[in-house]
Amino acid sequence: KAGVTQTPRYLIKTRGQQVTLSCSPISGHRSVSWYQQTPGQGLQFLFEYFSETQRNKGNFPGRFSGRQFSNSRSEMNVSTLELGDSALYLCASTPWGTGAYFRGYTFGSGTRLTVV
Amino acid sequence: KQEVTQIPAALSVPEGENLVLNCSFTDSAIYNLQWFRQDPGKGLTSLLLIQSSQREQTSGRLNASLDKSSGRSTLYIAASQPGDSATYLCAVSMGETSGSRLTFGEGTQLTVNP
Numbered sequence: 238k239a240g241v242t243q244t245p246r247y248l249i250k251t252r253g254q255q256v257t258l259s260c261s262p263i264s265g266h267r268s269v270s271w272y273q274q275t276p277g278q279g280l281q282f283l284f285e286y287f288s289e290t291q292r293n294k295g296n297f298p299g300r301f302s303g304r305q306f307s308n309s310r311s312e313m314n315v316s317t318l319e320l321g322d323s324a325l326y327l328c329a330s331t332p333w334g335t336g337a338y339f340r341g342y343t344f345g346s347g348t349r350l351t352v353v
Numbered sequence: 354k355q356e357v358t359q360i361p362a363a364l365s366v367p368e369g370e371n372l373v374l375n376c377s378f379t380d381s382a383i384y385n386l387q388w389f390r391q392d393p394g395k396g397l398t399s400l401l402l403i404q405s406s407q408r409e410q411t412s413g414r415l416n417a418s419l420d421k422s423s424g425r426s427t428l429y430i431a432a433s434q435p436g437d438s439a440t441y442l443c444a445v446s447m448g449e450t451s452g453s454r455l456t457f458g459e460g461t462q463l464t465v466n467p
Contacts, residue, residue: 241396243396270454270455272455279457279458279459279460280442280444280455280457282454282455282456285453285454293453293454295454325394327396327397329397329455339384339385339402339404339446340402341385341387341399341402342387342399342455343399344389344396344397344398344399345396346395346396347395347396349394
């Protein structure tokens, strides 16, 4: 069974540009979440999509946006890149489930974004 | 606002030693807690998931316990091996439904020396 696939693995962009990252969840998983990991701030929640709807959003500026397609694949976009956006961006997926039926999150390997 | 703290920040042990990693959280109204490991430059690998109604979970040499009332969880690693060297992260979820955001600790960097 394929895991969570994130593309590309590495990316170098110039300040002011925009970037789009992709995440393909495990087959059957309908929830996709995005996290940013930096040495200074650790892992921080960006947003979560479920059935093509953004259900939850972290405290990031509007330059960070995302979407989810009908096949549950998700994309994250960052516009007007800043040096501080350099980070490892991780995507996680989970099947639908509540309470005791919740099955935990499976993370992808991440996209390492460097802004120069 | 939920805050998660992990102690110690770093730990170095000789191979074969049993060890305990600690995680504490400020808001005890969690729905579940998950332990992950992260190898340098890589994504997160799920180790154990503990539902709020459970007290512990075991997988191989790993055992995780949860005490909601005191806001604590521990990850016990038995007979440590050099391959266990990684950063261990705990994360709590405040929501009952899948997709609820995780709040992570800063992690414990573990080094197991041969």
